[in-house]
Amino acid sequence: MPTPDTSQEPDRTPARRVSVDPQGPVLVEGPVEIVLGDGTVARSDRFTVAVCTCRRSRTYPWCDTSHRRRERTAPTTDDRNS
Incomplete structure (x- = not known):
């Protein structure tokens, strides 16, 4: 039986896991480098990175949970002025 030719097998480098949440960020197993539209590179060495x-986000491209809805609370009355 002939030996299979392994020279044309695809690279077996472990794949990065990406989780997409329709209501939130994209989670990527790190480390991660992101090339922004202007060509700058943002890098994170964290285990898992939340991409906005x-x-x-004020920390774009990293998520700071700004996508969450903010609930306004009713103004409180200040009893000290009475």
Whole structure:
């Protein structure tokens, strides 16, 4: 029986896992490098990285949970002024 030719097998480098949450960020197993539209590179060596998809984050491209709805609370009355 002939030996299979392994020279044309695809690279077996472990794949990165990416989790997509329709209501939140994209989670990517790190380390991660992201090339932004202007060519700059953002890098994170964290185990898992949350990448912003809503562009509301103040730390873009990293998610800071700005996508979550903010609930307004009713103003409290200040009893000290009475």
